[in-house]
Amino acid sequence: MPTETTSRLNLSYERLNNYCCRLTRPRQVILDVLDKVDRHLNAEQIYKRASEIYPTLGLATVYRNLELLVRIGLVWKFDVGDDKTRYEIAQWSRETHHHHLICKKCNSVIDYSESIDNERDFLREREKNLSRKYNFKIENHCIDFFGLCSKCKNTD
Amino acid sequence: MPTETTSRLNLSYERLNNYCCRLTRPRQVILDVLDKVDRHLNAEQIYKRASEIYPTLGLATVYRNLELLVRIGLVWKFDVGDDKTRYEIAQWSRETHHHHLICKKCNSVIDYSESIDNERDFLREREKNLSRKYNFKIENHCIDFFGLCSKCKNTD
DNA sequence: TCTCCTATTGAGAATGGTTCTCATTAATAC
DNA sequence: GTATTAATGAGAACCATTCTCAATAGGAGA
Numbered sequence: 001m002p003t004e005t006t007s008r009l010n011l012s013y014e015r016l017n018n019y020c021c022r023l024t025r026p027r028q029v030i031l032d033v034l035d036k037v038d039r040h041l042n043a044e045q046i047y048k049r050a051s052e053i054y055p056t057l058g059l060a061t062v063y064r065n066l067e068l069l070v071r072i073g074l075v076w077k078f079d080v081g082d083d084k085t086r087y088e089i090a091q092w093s094r095e096t097h098h099h100h101l102i103c104k105k106c107n108s109v110i111d112y113s114e115s116i117d118n119e120r121d122f123l124r125e126r127e128k129n130l131s132r133k134y135n136f137k138i139e140n141h142c143i144d145f146f147g148l149c150s151k152c153k154n155t156d
Numbered sequence: 157m158p159t160e161t162t163s164r165l166n167l168s169y170e171r172l173n174n175y176c177c178r179l180t181r182p183r184q185v186i187l188d189v190l191d192k193v194d195r196h197l198n199a200e201q202i203y204k205r206a207s208e209i210y211p212t213l214g215l216a217t218v219y220r221n222l223e224l225l226v227r228i229g230l231v232w233k234f235d236v237g238d239d240k241t242r243y244e245i246a247q248w249s250r251e252t253h254h255h256h257l258i259c260k261k262c263n264s265v266i267d268y269s270e271s272i273d274n275e276r277d278f279l280r281e282r283e284k285n286l287s288r289k290y291n292f293k294i295e296n297h298c299i300d301f302f303g304l305c306s307k308c309k310n311t312d
Numbered sequence: 313t314c315t316c317c318t319a320t321t322g323a324g325a326a327t328g329g330t331t332c333t334c335a336t337t338a339a340t341a342c
Numbered sequence: 343g344t345a346t347t348a349a350t351g352a353g354a355a356c357c358a359t360t361c362t363c364a365a366t367a368g369g370a371g372a
Contacts, residue, residue, distance in 0.1 A: 022339050024339070044329085056350090057350090057351085058353095060330085061350055061351065064331085065349095084329070101294070110292065112286060122278050126275065134306070135306035136257050136305055136306060137304040138301045140303065141302065142299070142302065145292075145298075146294070146297065147292055147294040147296065153291070153292075177320095178319060179368080180319090180320065180367080180368070199359080212322075215323090216359085219359060219360070220321085220360090223360095239330080239358070241359090
C-alpha cells in the first residue's frame with residue numbers, strides 16, 4: 001500500500017514523463033531529498049544530501065535539474081536574501097500550501113499555513129481582479145513577511 | 157516652493173543624517189536616480205544612470221550605498237528571478253505602497269496599488285496573528301504575483 | 313575659514329554561486 | 343539487443359557582488 005509520500009513522488013515521476021524528460025537516477029534522488037526534508041535547502045545542501053544516496057552525482061547536475069523541476073512546476077524556488085536560492089517541493093494542495101516568515105538577521109524561514117482559508121479566498125479574488133485589469137495570466141504567487149524571529153528579536 | 161519630489165529627497169537626506177551617514181555626492185545621485193525613475197532598476201542600470209550625472213562614480217560605491225539605503229529603509233530590494241537584484245525607492249505612504257506582477261518570461265514588472273484598501277486591512281490582521289503566534293516581529297512584507305504579461309501570454 | 317579625523321570613495325582584484333562545455337554514459341523507442 | 347540522443351560529471355568559465363587599500367572629502371570643532 002503506497003504511503004502519501006510515495007504517491008507524491010509517483011506523481012512527480014509521471015509529470016517528468018509528461019514533459020518528455022527521462023526519469024534518471026539523479027532526478028529521482030533530488031526529488032527524494034526535497035520530498036523528505038522539512039526545511040528549505042539551497043543547491044549546495046541538496047547536493048550534499050543527494051550525494052550520500054548517489055555518490056557520483058555532480059553539482060552541475062543538481063543545478064540543471066533544479067532548474068528543470070522549477071520550470072515544470074514540481075519545485076518552487078525563492079530567495080531569503082543570502083544570495084543562495086532556496087528550493088522546496090511544490091505544494092499545490094489546499095492542505096500543504098503555505099507562505100513564509102523570513103528572519104532578516106539569521107535568514108531562518110518559518111512556514112505558516114494554518115487558518116489560511118480566508119487568505120486563499122482573498123487571494124483568489126485579488127488574482128481575478130488583477131488578471132482582468134492588467135491582462136496578465138497569474139500562475140503563482142509569493143507572500144513573504146520579513147522581520148525578526150523570536151531568537152533574533154531578543155538579541156537585537 | 158518645494159515639489160513633492162524634492163521634499164521626498166530631503167526626507168531621505170535627513171534620514172541619512174539620523175543614521176550618522178555622511179551626505180555624499182554618490183549617495184545624493186543614487187537617491188536622485190531612484191527617486192526619478194519609474195521602473196525597477198538593477199545595480200548596473202543605476203550605476204549607468206548615476207554615472208551620467210557624476211562620471212567618476214564607481215560601481216562598488218553603488219553596491220555599497222544600495223546596501224546601506226536598504227538597511228536604513230530608504231530603498232527596497234527584490235528579486236524577479238533573473239539573478240540581478242532590483243531596487244526601488246521605499247514607498248511607505250498609503251498612497252504609494254504597491255505590490256508586483258512579475259512576468260516569468262520577459263521579467264518585466266508591473267506595479268499595482270489601486271483598490272488596495274481591503275488588502276491593507278487583510279494584511280494588518282494577518283500580521284497581527286502571525287506575530288502573536290510565532291513571536292515574530294514583522295517589519296515588512298512582499299507580495300508578488302508571477303505569470304505571463306499580456307505580450308508574452310500571446311506569444312507563448 | 314582652516315585643520316583634523318575618519319567615513320567614504322574608486323579601481324581593480326577576489327569571491328562564490330551558478331552556468332557552460334564537452335566527452336562519456338545511460339534511458340527509452342523500436 | 344541496438345540505436346538514438348537526452349542527460350551526466352568534471353572542471354573551466356561566467357558574472358553579479360564584495361573585498362582591499364590607498365586616496366579623497368564630509369563635517370565637527372578651533
